[in-house]
Amino acid sequence: MTLLVVGSVAYDSVQTPLGAREDALGGSATYFSIASSYFTLVSLVAIVGQDFEPAHIELLEAHDVDVSGLERVEGDTFRWSGVYSTEDVNQRETLDTQLNVFADFKPNLSDEHRNADFLFLANIDPELQLEVLGQMNQRPKLVALDSMNFWIEGKKAELDRIVEAVDMVFMDEGEARSFANETNLRKAAARIHEVGPRIVVIKRGEHGVLVSNEGNLFSAPAFPLDRVVDPTGAGDTFAGGFMGLISATGDLSEEGIRRAAVLGSVIGSFTVEAFSADRLATLTQEEVVQRFAAFERLTQFTGQNNSNALPWRA
Amino acid sequence: MTLLVVGSVAYDSVQTPLGAREDALGGSATYFSIASSYFTLVSLVAIVGQDFEPAHIELLEAHDVDVSGLERVEGDTFRWSGVYSTEDVNQRETLDTQLNVFADFKPNLSDEHRNADFLFLANIDPELQLEVLGQMNQRPKLVALDSMNFWIEGKKAELDRIVEAVDMVFMDEGEARSFANETNLRKAAARIHEVGPRIVVIKRGEHGVLVSNEGNLFSAPAFPLDRVVDPTGAGDTFAGGFMGLISATGDLSEEGIRRAAVLGSVIGSFTVEAFSADRLATLTQEEVVQRFAAFERLTQFTGQNNSNALPWRA
Numbered sequence: 234m235t236l237l238v239v240g241s242v243a244y245d246s247v248q249t250p251l252g253a254r255e256d257a258l259g260g261s262a263t264y265f266s267i268a269s270s271y272f273t274l275v276s277l278v279a280i281v282g283q284d285f286e287p288a289h290i291e292l293l294e295a296h297d298v299d300v301s302g303l304e305r306v307e308g309d310t311f312r313w314s315g316v317y318s319t320e321d322v323n324q325r326e327t328l329d330t331q332l333n334v335f336a337d338f339k340p341n342l343s344d345e346h347r348n349a350d351f352l353f354l355a356n357i358d359p360e361l362q363l364e365v366l367g368q369m370n371q372r373p374k375l376v377a378l379d380s381m382n383f384w385i386e387g388k389k390a391e392l393d394r395i396v397e398a399v400d401m402v403f404m405d406e407g408e409a410r411s412f413a414n415e416t417n418l419r420k421a422a423a424r425i426h427e428v429g430p431r432i433v434v435i436k437r438g439e440h441g442v443l444v445s446n447e448g449n450l451f452s453a454p455a456f457p458l459d460r461v462v463d464p465t466g467a468g469d470t471f472a473g474g475f476m477g478l479i480s481a482t483g484d485l486s487e488e489g490i491r492r493a494a495v496l497g498s499v500i501g502s503f504t505v506e507a508f509s510a511d512r513l514a515t516l517t518q519e520e521v522v523q524r525f526a527a528f529e530r531l532t533q534f535t536g537q538n539n540s541n542a543l544p545w546r547a
Numbered sequence: 548m549t550l551l552v553v554g555s556v557a558y559d560s561v562q563t564p565l566g567a568r569e570d571a572l573g574g575s576a577t578y579f580s581i582a583s584s585y586f587t588l589v590s591l592v593a594i595v596g597q598d599f600e601p602a603h604i605e606l607l608e609a610h611d612v613d614v615s616g617l618e619r620v621e622g623d624t625f626r627w628s629g630v631y632s633t634e635d636v637n638q639r640e641t642l643d644t645q646l647n648v649f650a651d652f653k654p655n656l657s658d659e660h661r662n663a664d665f666l667f668l669a670n671i672d673p674e675l676q677l678e679v680l681g682q683m684n685q686r687p688k689l690v691a692l693d694s695m696n697f698w699i700e701g702k703k704a705e706l707d708r709i710v711e712a713v714d715m716v717f718m719d720e721g722e723a724r725s726f727a728n729e730t731n732l733r734k735a736a737a738r739i740h741e742v743g744p745r746i747v748v749i750k751r752g753e754h755g756v757l758v759s760n761e762g763n764l765f766s767a768p769a770f771p772l773d774r775v776v777d778p779t780g781a782g783d784t785f786a787g788g789f790m791g792l793i794s795a796t797g798d799l800s801e802e803g804i805r806r807a808a809v810l811g812s813v814i815g816s817f818t819v820e821a822f823s824a825d826r827l828a829t830l831t832q833e834e835v836v837q838r839f840a841a842f843e844r845l846t847q848f849t850g851q852n853n854s855n856a857l858p859w860r861a
């Protein structure tokens with residue numbers, strides 16, 4: 234089946250405790266589409282400027298990402314720069330954001346894209362997200378979105394409308410708490426369900442992920458790494474692996490959703506091992522299969538079958 | 548088999564977003580011994596003052612905790628008071644610590660206690676921990692300790708000596724990073740192994756637990772709760788459930804350690820549902836069995852057997 238992502242393609246400049254990179258390929262739709270490309274046919278809708286390098290289009294094409302919806306216009310590509318804390322590499326501060334051509338992004342989907350089976354609305358203006366959903370020829374089998382605090386604080390009413398209209402949301406812990414106005418994560422997920430989505434995916438960074446599928450909770454840790462080089466794009470990669478598997482299998486059962494969350498975690502763990510999409514873009518099937526197996530070993534324990542009853546004292 | 552815990556029995560005054568309690572029963576050895584009492588014969592060695600209420604000794608006795616090592620002397624019982632953040636109930640600030648009779652705690656084990664099969668050195672002065680270990684008639688099957696930043700910062704050399712001598716350490720994330728002088732958690736665990744213990748248990752509060760058993764990693768989430776009333780004692784309860792199961796089964800295999808970590812998480816999740824040891828002290832087997840089953844459902848996913856191979860695109 235086919236997967237459509239609408240989001241940003243950007244050049245990022247980041248400093249982390251392990252180094253720095255200037256104008257490296259980034260953006261939510263970039264990470265998402267490369268990650269999902271390993272499993273499904275993904276189409277990317279985004280906008281870049283005249284400065285966007287042909288090599289980066291070739292990189293996407295080499296992953297068989299459909300780039301027919303990647304608009305190239307006068308001006309510069311979206312740029313973001315940030316610095317990650319030396320005490321805690323999972324904390325970051327934005328130094329600068331230059332929207333450039335992204336400020337005038339008005340996605341107009343092709344007829345083929347309007348027929349996609351699965352739709353991921355990456356973190357863009359919630360009004361645009363609603364507009365894109367309205368362009369679809371028929372309701373996709375699953376519509377998911379990502380957002381950020383900027384929209385929760387600045388366009389809550391508009392965000393509410395698109396959240397109400399989707400089947401699944403990806404939010405980080407802080408965003409979920411802020412959106413739901415509730416510090417308890419389980420209650421926050423319940424409130425988000427009330428707004429609309431039947432699946433709430435709460436990304437917890439180095440602490441893993443909590444998925445509430447109609448109130449059915451699944452919790453998985455992050456894969457513990459020796460070396461985190463650059464966390465940028467981990468969340469978008471996670472969503473790409475997650476949606477990529479869903480699009481490949483069409484399996485929306487509880488079991489399917491859980492496997493998708495684990496695969497997203499596995500794929501996301503590679504992204505942070507290098508700057509930009511360097512590691513993500515060179516993944517092999519064997520690497521992913523091996524880390525998936527390591528993830529199983531990391532989390533397995535023995536339940537309470539007859540031979541393992543808890544030794545309760547009378 | 549028998550389990551010995553040496554630690555504190557205290558009266559705590561806490562404020563949390565959901566209420567406040569004055570002079571409630573607390574202390575590491577209290578939570579630890581009640582939690583482990585559901586699974587094994589546990590002996591408590593601690594000190595209290597003349598103000599210690601007979602009802603609290605009766606509570607321990609009602610759980611079949613051996614209190615023959617609970618010394619009662621002139622003066623007041625150890626008191627701690629703290630306040631938990633309304634933004635994040637897992638963050639707390641200590642308002643006051645009055646060591647009182649605990650300042651002169653010099654444990655002198657009875658001959659029976661010197662023969663215990665398992666030993667837990669709760670968070671006390673590392674010099675006392677080493678002294679207690681030296682009093683044992685023979686090496687217990689497993690010796691574990693807990694500590695805190697106060698000793699990591701103030702008595703690092705003494706702490707190093709006892710950490711070197713034990714088989715297992717319980718530390719929270721911040722303590723592990725600080726003790727190992729390493730922010731990456733996986734590397735921090737590796738450094739702690741180098742000091743001595745073959746099992747490193749890193750408590751992550753609401754984010755669960757990471758266990759490194761000779762480098763073999765196990766990660767489990769915390770059980771997500773709707774309502775966290777008072778986090779005090781969660782870590783000591785976790786250790787009590789963990790060591791209680793180990794003492795009951797004697798199973799020190801990787802599988803046994805993992806089950807112990809899950810049971811500790813399950814038992815710990817009850818403690819935070821009420822102030823003091825109120826919820827912990829009234830646990831039933833059915834409640835624990837049910838939550839253990841819920842913990843299994845929370846974490847299960849399908850692996851990569853033949854019928855579930857990852858749908859990798861060629």
